[in-house]
Amino acid sequence: MAVAPVPEPIAGGPSAPTAPYRLSREWRSFWSNPLAIAGVSMLGFLVLFSFVGPMIYHTSPETPNLLDTFAAPTAGHLLGTDALGRDELARLMLGGQLSLEVGFAAGFLTVVLGTLYGLISGLAGGWLDAILMRIVDILFALPGLYILLLVDSIFSPSALLLVAVISLLGWLGTARLVRAEVLTLKRREFVQAARSLGSGNWRIMLRHLLPNVMGVVMVTATFAVGTAILTVAGLSFLGLGLPPPTPNWGGMLSDGSNYIFQNAWWLIYPPGLAIVAVELGVNFIGDALRAAFDPRLREGRA
Amino acid sequence: MLKYVLSRLLQAIPTMIGVTMISFLIIHLVPGSPVYTMLGPKASKHLVALFNAEYGLNLPLPIQYVRWLGQVLQGNLGISYFQNQTVAQLISVALPRTLAIIGIGVVVAHIISIAMGTYQAWRVNKWDDHALTSFSYFFYSMPTFWLGLVMIMIFSFYLSWFPPGGLANPGQPPVGFTVWISHIALPIITLVLLIVAGWGRYMRTAMTETLVQDYIRTARAKGLSEWVVLFKHGLRNSVLPLITFVGFSIPGLFAGNLFIEEVFNYPGMGLLTYNAVINHDYPIVLATVLIVGALTVAGNLIADLLYAFVDPRVQYT
Numbered sequence A: 001m002a003v004a005p006v007p008e009p010i011a012g013g014p015s016a017p018t019a020p021y022r023l024s025r026e027w028r029s030f031w032s033n034p035l036a037i038a039g040v041s042m043l044g045f046l047v048l049f050s051f052v053g054p055m056i057y058h059t060s061p062e063t064p065n066l067l068d069t070f071a072a073p074t075a076g077h078l079l080g081t082d083a084l085g086r087d088e089l090a091r092l093m094l095g096g097q098l099s100l101e102v103g104f105a106a107g108f109l110t111v112v113l114g115t116l117y118g119l120i121s122g123l124a125g126g127w128l129d130a131i132l133m134r135i136v137d138i139l140f141a142l143p144g145l146y147i148l149l150l151v152d153s154i155f156s157p158s159a160l161l162l163v164a165v166i167s168l169l170g171w172l173g174t175a176r177l178v179r180a181e182v183l184t185l186k187r188r189e190f191v192q193a194a195r196s197l198g199s200g201n202w203r204i205m206l207r208h209l210l211p212n213v214m215g216v217v218m219v220t221a222t223f224a225v226g227t228a229i230l231t232v233a234g235l236s237f238l239g240l241g242l243p244p245p246t247p248n249w250g251g252m253l254s255d256g257s258n259y260i261f262q263n264a265w266w267l268i269y270p271p272g273l274a275i276v277a278v279e280l281g282v283n284f285i286g287d288a289l290r291a292a293f294d295p296r297l298r299e300g301r302a
Numbered sequence B: 001m002l003k004y005v006l007s008r009l010l011q012a013i014p015t016m017i018g019v020t021m022i023s024f025l026i027i028h029l030v031p032g033s034p035v036y037t038m039l040g041p042k043a044s045k046h047l048v049a050l051f052n053a054e055y056g057l058n059l060p061l062p063i064q065y066v067r068w069l070g071q072v073l074q075g076n077l078g079i080s081y082f083q084n085q086t087v088a089q090l091i092s093v094a095l096p097r098t099l100a101i102i103g104i105g106v107v108v109a110h111i112i113s114i115a116m117g118t119y120q121a122w123r124v125n126k127w128d129d130h131a132l133t134s135f136s137y138f139f140y141s142m143p144t145f146w147l148g149l150v151m152i153m154i155f156s157f158y159l160s161w162f163p164p165g166g167l168a169n170p171g172q173p174p175v176g177f178t179v180w181i182s183h184i185a186l187p188i189i190t191l192v193l194l195i196v197a198g199w200g201r202y203m204r205t206a207m208t209e210t211l212v213q214d215y216i217r218t219a220r221a222k223g224l225s226e227w228v229v230l231f232k233h234g235l236r237n238s239v240l241p242l243i244t245f246v247g248f249s250i251p252g253l254f255a256g257n258l259f260i261e262e263v264f265n266y267p268g269m270g271l272l273t274y275n276a277v278i279n280h281d282y283p284i285v286l287a288t289v290l291i292v293g294a295l296t297v298a299g300n301l302i303a304d305l306l307y308a309f310v311d312p313r314v315q316y317t
Helices: A023-032 A034-051 A088-124 A126-141 A146-156 A158-169 A172-185 A189-196 A201-237 A249-262 A269-293 B002-028 B033-040 B045-053 B063-072 B087-122 B127-142 B146-160 B177-213 B213-221 B226-238 B239-263 B269-278 B284-310
Strands: none
Touching: A023 A034, A034 A088, A034 A269, A088 A126, A088 A158, A088 A172, A088 A201, A088 A249, A088 A269, A088 B045, A088 B213, A126 A172, A126 B284, A146 A158, A146 A201, A146 B239, A146 B269, A146 B284, A158 A201, A189 A201, A201 A249, A201 A269, A201 B146, A201 B226, A201 B239, A201 B284, A249 A269, A249 B146, A269 B063, A269 B127, A269 B146, B002 B284, B087 B127, B087 B177, B087 B226, B087 B239, B087 B269, B087 B284, B127 B177, B146 B177, B146 B239, B177 B226, B177 B239, B213 B226, B226 B239, B239 B269, B239 B284, B269 B284
16 A cells, blocks of 8 residues: 655644644644545544444354364355464454553553653753653663563453553653643743733643643654554563453464464464554554644654 | 763763662562562471571661662672572573674664665655655554564565574584574564664654755755765764664663564573563563663663764753
8 A cells, every 4th residue: 555655744833822622723734644544544444343343243253163273264254263263353353342442541541641740840840850850761761561571470461450551651751742842831921921810830731731732642642552552462462461361463463373384374464464554553643643733743752 | 071971971870770779679569578489388487587587688678779789780680580590690691692683683774774764865755765655654563573473474484594583503502604694584684674664764854854955955066976965965964863763772672672582482681581570580580671771771871972972063061
């Protein structure tokens, strides 16, 4: 599929402070971007595939059939069967539900934590800001994956634990970006005016700063969802993610990887391609959002 | 300049102390004392008390931390609970293997990213630029472990070009270069594809921005060859930020490497950590977290200093 290039950022300086319900110029720019259309349709398709698919495709994802294991794709099993003779397509749909739910939840929580931290740090300034940012530096130096693995091996992993741990380790980047935005915003007249009218810190943060950092926040949220879905899949692939029996894409790949040399390609390609499609969708949307909402922000995802 | 170097060095110290403190705390949050892991759940009270006194486990946590830190600074990382070796021995075997993959991978990926990004910026918005951008997006969106599986499927199973990973010489005398490189070829190619997907995109953006500058037009106008314009005038300005990427990327590189080592069954730092986590062999986990943390801090420091050295425009304060 041909992919349009990353569009050049809109010319001109930082956009004027506007409330989120008046962002129509940015949204128009977003929807006129082919990347956005491609991303939204890919993600939309996968959501429909996972959540509406099972209503159309009635084969059970959980009934084993030991007489029909490792069946290559046929009319009865459109994507073949796995080591226990379970239908791969039905499992792919069911697995998508869990992978997407956990990914979106973890991505959302990541960004909420990071935004709050960045708002507080940036607005506070001074020694509190210095300490908070030092903490971020330290956490950035820790290998998050190793710690994720450790926590998952100590406590029995569940969807909730994964959401909690992934977001607790993932908010650092968002916090830095939001703080940087707040540092420039808080010197602006509208914040000074609000303060001189007697607004407290929380009111300034939530009423005046938050709407203005929403552009950055949405961009990082999109990438955070992508990272979270990859992390969940990776942990499940290592056997430390979402527990069986409910399938998920990473776990299915982990099962399938044992049968590479039996040429069971239908256990390897479909779950992987599903993850790639979600990630592509998320990256397209993130890049389109970045182009529309934040001309200054580039390559925020190191 | 000297002042800048010193201040960056001083900044790195609290970060490193923080890293050691957090790693130490996480390990001590683990339920169950190492006593029972070492001596078994039926150890007598007397034996437990002796063991705790012997290893200083009855002391307050801050004192334990200081003692442990002192040991670490002397290079003593403890003894593996399950493998009858010191952690330092295990790591001295595993780390070079991992550094071979990451080192070769990063160098090759740098060369390809720079070449690809420069080419794309030169051909910006032409069909081949679009093709390479699609390539980047595709690999950028790919889970490491899945790419590894696909590589094994294609190059090991279908084509039989390379072995599906593993060590070239498990416990045996050194092998020839060709055998060695053929075993780590697939892991390295996997890593390179993933890095190039990210860095190549970055280089394209940086180079595109450079090539519209006035001094590039001047260089072209005075009749310099396209080659000189691109590589002497253009590249010098856009390649610098790539240096800092290596520092930032170290935790990510080790994370990706863990999946690669798992898929290709290559016993380096990733597999060592993974197996230690599975077996609850905490001294190893603590040490690997610490080493990757230290490498990250050092990487960032070196990147910052290097950047200040090569770019005369950087204001060091």
